[in-house]
Amino acid sequence: MSLAHTILATLGDESYSGYDLWKKFSQTSKYYWQASQQQIYRELGKLEKEGAISSEIIPQEGRPDKKLYRITEKGIEILKNWLVEPAEPMAIREELLVKVIAAKLVPKSVILQEIERHRQIHAQQLSVYKEIEQEKFPDVSQLSYEKKCFYLTLRCGIRYESYRIAWCEEAIALLGED
């Protein structure tokens, strides 16, 4: 359900084409919702049919035409109604943990290397987020309400990666000892 709401929330600030939305989802929206290009195009089609968004074709030279989407009054109403309804915490599905549960079937080094690989991926992502934090949010107390909200999603990304790294380190330490 939330892909539609994420798109509506994004279109609430600015108009985007499907392609632009996809890029935005690959970059800044990454720390709260992920979606593929195909999913976004499909969802845009649905939202337009429902009347939550409208589109306008922008002709371009030397490039394919682009379809620029904007949110409608109806779309804003849909968003507002969704915002006041409570949401349940998301279901946890961690493939790495399933591997840890089945770990005894393969040599210990296989699992240890896989955990170490994940630690590195998360450490890499964490450093990207921390750079964004330093560059874009040097003084948090001066932020507007809206900017604070966006900042908090980045903070969640930072905390998420930190939690993953800490767990990987604990796992390597515990399983690595003989």
Added chain:
Amino acid sequence: MSLAHTILATLGDESYSGYDLWKKFSQTSKYYWQASQQQIYRELGKLEKEGAISSEIIPQEGRPDKKLYRITEKGIEILKNWLVEPAEPMAIREELLVKVIAAKLVPKSVILQEIERHRQIHAQQLSVYKEIEQEKFPDVSQLSYEKKCFYLTLRCGIRYESYRIAWCEEAIALLGED
């Protein structure tokens, strides 16, 4: 993909009926993979067709018959092959964060209350996990390799809930100030 592997990993230790698996998924498997009863029945059907598991019907008095599933040699092979392949970190999809992004459309109190509600849910879950930790794992250094692996999934659950709580507290503090 991983639901099949989670079921195979669970059946690796013991035989279960679909109903038993569902209960297990609602309790201990909760911190690494969640699945509904219907999903489990469907997946069991598929896995049996593939020959990864086999079933035996156990007649019971005063209760419906139960179908007890066990993993086959082929199922163990499937698990092993999956274990040595690298897995990517899971995609992040946090509905609460999408709400924070769209927060400006509703009064501040709506979002603050929703975040507080989530903080409480996670705090509740954390206390359940901590009780399990104290009861079942009083001395970590004495655990077998297999038990250590299981313990680590609980530790991940504890770290996850702690990270969620910490973020909620940060968000309430930042948005709550005037």
Added chain:
DNA sequence: AGCTACATGTAACGAGTTACATGATTAT
């Protein structure tokens, strides 16, 4: 009389992934 636990499933739908299809421009 109604609720919970036990036990297994089907059907329909919504969400997410993977593969395929097209075609121009710009950079290496």
Added chain:
DNA sequence: ATAATCATGTAACTCGTTACATGTAGCT
């Protein structure tokens, strides 16, 4: 030449959710 970027989409499939369907036993 080849790859990457821009730009939009269809089709098929798998995975996850919700609703429906059936029936017994035991508790309150």
